[in-house]
Amino acid sequence: MTERATHCTSSGLPLEEEASTAFPCPNCNHPIGRSPQSRNQGVTYVCPNCGFKGP
Numbered sequence: 001m002t003e004r005a006t007h008c009t010s011s012g013l014p015l016e017e018e019a020s021t022a023f024p025c026p027n028c029n030h031p032i033g034r035s036p037q038s039r040n041q042g043v044t045y046v047c048p049n050c051g052f053k054g055p
């Protein structure tokens with residue numbers, strides 16, 4: 001069972017809203033969370049574990 005991210009990796013905000021998303025890093029499977037604000041703004045996420053960057 002994969003751990004679910006609890007905070008947006010871009011903004012640091014807690015992922016409380018339903019519109020937020022969490023998914024495993026494509027590179028290392030570390031859980032990554034994104035807030036709705038970051039998604040809407042197209043903020044690039046950065047994996048806190050391996051530094052992988054994605055759209």
Ligand SMILES: [Zn+2]
Pocket residue numbers: 025026027028029030047048049050051052
């Ligand atoms: Zn990673």
